[in-house]
Amino acid sequence: MIGDGFGVGWYDNETSKESRITPCIFTSVTPAWNNTNLVRLAEKIKSPLVFAHVRASTSGAVTEANCHPWNYGRIMWMHNGGIAQFDKLKRKLVNSLPEKLFLFVQGSADSEWAFALFLSFLANPDADHFEHQELKEAMIKTIHQLNTWAEELGITEPSLLNFAVTDGDSVVCVRYISSKTEEAASLYFSSGTRFECYRPGHYRMIKADRREDMVVIASEPLTFEKADWLTIPTNNIMVITPKLNVLLQPIKDKYYSIDRGLDIKVGDEDVRIPEPMAQLLKAQTEDQLLSHGGTATSLVT
Template sequence: MCRWLAYSGEPLVPAEVILNTEHSLVAQSLNSPLGKETVNGDGFGFGWYPTGTPGANPALFHSTEPAWNDENLRELTSTIESPLFFSHVRAAAGPPIQQSNCHPFRYENWLFMHNGYLKDFHKVKRDLTFAVDPSLYPRIMGTTDSEALFHLALTLGLVDDPVDAMAKAIRMVEEVGHDHGIDFPMQGTIAISDGATVWAFRYSTQGRSRTLFHSADMGTLQEMYPDIERLRSFGKRARVIVSEPLNDLPGLFLEVPESSVSVLDASGYSTEPFLQS
């Protein structure tokens, strides 16, 4: 459906991972070997937290241009630095190609992006959007199932407990979907951040979720590959979570297990089961 990337660590010029790796996110927008669709050219988004201002709300840049054809993306990601950023390339699966449908989505200091779908969203859209808190409903600017899911999770307490809120939101999606005769209502990988922590979910009702990986410890990688100069440009806390690996180096990327959530903060990764029977 789509491809996405989340970075956290020392302030970094985002182009280093969005543009300059062997299988960068922009490269994946043209050729995604592990994606459901090979080409993800229906717009893109970039969201970043500014360096040196803890607690600040993130900035956003969305475009309906293919990521590989947008000079503004190259200018922006080659100029700024950020300690935490999200980027997403879109393969539209129904909702129109417009800026308001590009990920990531933002609420105050929170960012959200999704690769996947709520199956037969047109059948469940009314029930799910009517479950969104009235104070949040006007903030839904686009027409995607992903944005509706984000606001449903906000309604169910995402700001206080992202893991519990996402579990409640997905269970509601499944219950409503089953009520409408949909066998496998939920599919996807999801990234959420408050500017300090990243939560990355891999879950589908069918148990066959889209791919998701996280990088290994950077210090370990620098010891494993002392001759690769590029690795020395990253700080010890540099981590990425990605839809598919950014290069082919053995040991650099580890698969996030099915039905789990990987939490990335200043201490590194921790992974726990998510909505397992």
Template structure:
């Protein structure tokens, strides 16, 4: 379906993750190992924040394959950020157009999604009508992912992100049941306000798409004391990815089924995710 990554920590150039690792996100756009599709060439996007700022993030999206976009390479090698989301897309049926490429942005929030709403065309009307009318003009594309984002904003993403996504998932499953759609929701999601990152792994069928988080920097330094790249990273540095960017022993931990995590200053959180009715 898609591949994405979320990074928070010591400011780094975007290309350190998008291009340089052996199994970078750009490599995954051509050679995904754990995704439904091997190739994710139906567009891409990256959204990033300026250091020490929670202002509206910058956004660059394109409709071509990420591996061949020269402008993305130029931006990635010259842009430094402490927090960014990136996404390579494999369409589940909606058109390949810029407004359908992730990340989606609303004010200072970004959202990326891998997965789908089953039979979205059948459920779309009911779901869109549940979006706050004041948010409707902000929806410029046609994907299930963008509708999910605006439902989450409707249900309080800016104040209570976890509850908002739980309510979004609950609504989708309720509407799915009403229309006789089995197992309507499949999702791994990352969303951020520029300070914290919330990540979710859930599916109605209980077999969600792959998702991993990086091992703590202190533990990695102990495991790999000779790795120069680890010395310049703060203890707060963390990555969440659809699939590992490399094969460094002990570097990646699977996100448990039906769970959410919060990347934040101090201790991160990992807990169970359960949909709830709005």
């Protein structure tokens, strides 16, 4: 099991309009499943937006300073993956930062330094409000800059850059690897009205009146109901707007590959659904095929 620390960040459900919105964050280097304080907090906290992270160290010591998520003002950030050969790349990253963001970093993890780089691409990281488009553009610039430095330094090992950021209203996350052929670390999402327990330990997503009252993004499905979870395709960026609209599009850089997509087999024929809509259309397409008397199987390629 992974046990190099964990963190939970959330926004207060009752923050007054006069107060500056900033997230609450609880971190620990103990395993999440063995932390009594986490259980006590989870029983009492109500929040419209929660980030949670369990750490397996790839860069930086096992300390609370290196536990995700981090925040800067109202912005919260976490990362699953690792920046390849970060020790070689770190000097370029550090030298690119304004002094305020350089001094902001308290730990040694590549993920926190990537957060500082992301903040440097915002017009004003201390702002009280961010449009989701600005967060998305800063995310794409962060990935592009890391790739540029890796290329300048001759680093060919792929970086795994599953980043997630929020300002408390919008969420931007990315499933990304700096490779045309390899798959990024997994990432899934589920949306609907609520999770319902239908027998002890088993939950399913309920979609009452086809409303989207919640969106859950996770590295692995959190329930046994596979039909409730859709895969975010490799090298795609997802935006959840304040109105819970889900926007998904590919990152069309040097590692973009049109060959990534979904094959639907109907009888002896293969039907290709290209990215970025492959996984989003998967369930709908299979339902339509089956309703017309066909059989459908799928394979991500």
